[in-house]
Amino acid sequence: MESKPQDVLPSTEIIPLALPKGTEKLCELCQKRAYLQCARCRVTFYCDEEHQQSDWIGIHKRICQLLVPIRTPSLFSMQRARRIENLLKTKELIEICRLVAESKLSEGKHEEAVPAAQACLRCSVDVYGPNTVQLVPAYLLLADANMGMGNVALVAELLSQAEWAVLKSPECGYSVHHRLHRSMGCLHTATGHFEAALFHFANDIYFASEEYGLDSTVTRGGYFLMADVFVKKGEPSIVHSLYTEVAETWHSHLAKLLQSHIQILQKNPDMLEPSFDKGQQVEVDKMLRTILEFEQDESQNEPAHVALVAHSLAMLSFLGGDATKALGFGRMALEASQLIPNHDLTEPIRALLQLLSKDPQLTSA
Secondary structure, X not given: OOOOHHHOOOHHXXXXXXXXXXXXXXXXXXXXXXXXXXOOOOOOEEOOHXXXXXXXXXXXXXXXXXXXXXXXXXXXXXXXXXXXXXXXXXXXXXXXXXXXXXXXXXOOOHHHHHHHHHHHHHHHHHHHOOOOHHHHHHHHHHHHHHHHOOOHHHHHHHHHHHHHHHHOOXXXXXXXXXXXXXXXXXXXXXXXXXXXXXXXXXXXHHHHHHHHOOOOHHHXXXXXXXXXXXXXXXXXXXXXXXXXXXXXHHHHHHHHXXXXXXXXXXXXXXXXXXXXXXXXXXXXXXXXXXHHHHHXXXXXXXXXXXXXXXXXXXXHHHHOOOHHHHHHHHHHHHHHHOOOOOOOOHHHHHHXXXXXXXXXHHHOO
16 A cells, blocks of 8 residues: 555654563554554554555554544543543544545545544544444444455445434434445445345435435435446436436536635635535546446437536536646537537637636746
């Protein structure tokens, strides 16, 4: 796994573990006997340098000092005030670890997501206890990370634990059910059990629509995953129908974001904030590119759909600050739209290209 130089833990921070005889510590990642400890917090331990580096890159550099008060024994640790303080800090850690794991998963950094997901699960157990529904988000993060690494057997085990926790908590919300069914669908897709996958994606879509609405981008994510199953089953007409639903929803969503972006840009550029974080943009970009490749296939040959998806990618790239990529997709969208007389996307595409023409980076190139 390649890492940026600034992500590598300095060798001075890797120190041998010196413990009294008969005392044993466990590795943060694998729970085997530890021989090293973090020199910064001194409350986190590892079996070897590889696991220490992996944890540093994955999550530990973000939470190193936050672990100190939680893991340091205190004469007052049994006092109610201290317990409440540690509980709040542990809940803060859960949220940090969840966000880091989700971001890395969105960027396709599955191996790096594992330490954050494991830390999220460990902290969740500390707060809520074992086998509770509050552990399900952490189980699903770990399952998604291991799915990306090809550890299918471990994914099945993690999802089984998550499913058991949900079955014991019938009052848990739609969001938990939707995420569990989505992960189960992905597992069955990977193992070739397509009918089971479609069953779970159908449930995913139902619960997501109850939580977020039928036309939400979250719900449409289930449509996209269901389409992947029909790709594997060799049913392009169904794939096309599902991809159209996904593309139209994202096009509408991106058009609204673009309009808001332009209004802020015109009134007060200093107030402008990114519409997507890096992980979100990578995930949406990958999805729309998959749809574009399908629509560009000779058997489809529908310029209206190519224009729609290419325009979506142009808007996404523009909102993400990549003017060069936005220009390329914008030109592709315009070319496709001009194949259809009086196409309703031609003017919006031209307006985006005109906006891009004012970018100093492009005009100076």
